[in-house]
Amino acid sequence: MLNSPEVEFMKIAQFSDTHMLVPGADHSAALLRADWLRETVADINGQRPDAVIFTGDTTQTGHPEEYAVLFEILATLNAPLYVIPGNRDDKDALRRGCGDREHLWQSDQYFHYVIEDLDVRLIGIDSTDHGERMGVFCSERQIWLDAVLREGRDRPTLLFIHHPPFDVDDHYVGGYRRADEAVALTDIIGRNSQVKGLLCGHVHCPVNREWNGTRAVVTPSIAVDLRKGVDENDAKEQPIYMLHEMSGAAELTSQLRVVGAKM
Numbered sequence: 001m002l003n004s005p006e007v008e009f010m011k012i013a014q015f016s017d018t019h020m021l022v023p024g025a026d027h028s029a030a031l032l033r034a035d036w037l038r039e040t041v042a043d044i045n046g047q048r049p050d051a052v053i054f055t056g057d058t059t060q061t062g063h064p065e066e067y068a069v070l071f072e073i074l075a076t077l078n079a080p081l082y083v084i085p086g087n088r089d090d091k092d093a094l095r096r097g098c099g100d101r102e103h104l105w106q107s108d109q110y111f112h113y114v115i116e117d118l119d120v121r122l123i124g125i126d127s128t129d130h131g132e133r134m135g136v137f138c139s140e141r142q143i144w145l146d147a148v149l150r151e152g153r154d155r156p157t158l159l160f161i162h163h164p165p166f167d168v169d170d171h172y173v174g175g176y177r178r179a180d181e182a183v184a185l186t187d188i189i190g191r192n193s194q195v196k197g198l199l200c201g202h203v204h205c206p207v208n209r210e211w212n213g214t215r216a217v218v219t220p221s222i223a224v225d226l227r228k229g230v231d232e233n234d235a236k237e238q239p240i241y242m243l244h245e246m247s248g249a250a251e252l253t254s255q256l257r258v259v260g261a262k263m
């Protein structure tokens with residue numbers, strides 16, 4: 001299956017921006033955000049995905065106690081988890097908390113990696129630098145992504161990254177520290193038709209649209225108190241994540257899932 005453009009069937013859950021807090025700092029928000037993540041993990045387990053992608057901002061400040069709460073809850077997830085950092089993460093703490101997972105050590109310098117052993121090739125991209133709120137995609141990362149995509153032109157591929165390299169209404173405009181870095185990412189993706197989707201977080205609101213010859217998806221924040229662009233009458237203050245499916249000719253379909261909704 002690995003060298004075929006056909007994909008048997010693959011279901012991937014994506015969630016983002018949990019912004020875990022230390023209990024006591026803002027007690028009610030800390031408890032709520034932990035509950036929202038717990039409910040999300042239970043709901044994802046019920047969906048039985050083949051893989052789970054977590055597109056960053058796992059904690060609010062990168063404090064070790066925030067990571068302790070986070071990883072205690074993530075330990076109940078039944079599917080393989082692939083996480084990348086957001087601008088609020090401490091990358092070393094995130095790596096350590098993920099435990100002994102080989103793919104996290106493909107690069108010492110960047111929190112990026114390629115997953116080769118699934119029907120769909122997964123590439124996690126690091127768009128963060130310490131102390132930088134905006135997206136970063138420096139020349140070294142550009143060279144790396146260009147090279148790994150060249151190695152797998154015949155493999156249906158999903159990319160995931162915290163910062164979208166495109167604007168999202170007036171919520172998010174010019175989100176990279178240098179416009180040419182967002183353009184470079186866009187150009188690399190545009191040259192690789194095997195990229196079936198770019199999955200993002202950061203903006204806290206939903207996006208699912210054709211973009212640059214592929215699909216661009218942003219999943220809302222699991223932290224309901226930080227969420228934007230969702231009709232709260234429909235969501236009823238429940239967390240929301242994204243369910244992706246790929247099959248046949250490997251086209252990506254993605255839909256929002258409200259945690260606790262009937263199947």
Ligand SMILES: [Fe+2]
Pocket residue numbers: 017019057086202203204221
């Ligand atoms: Fe965030």
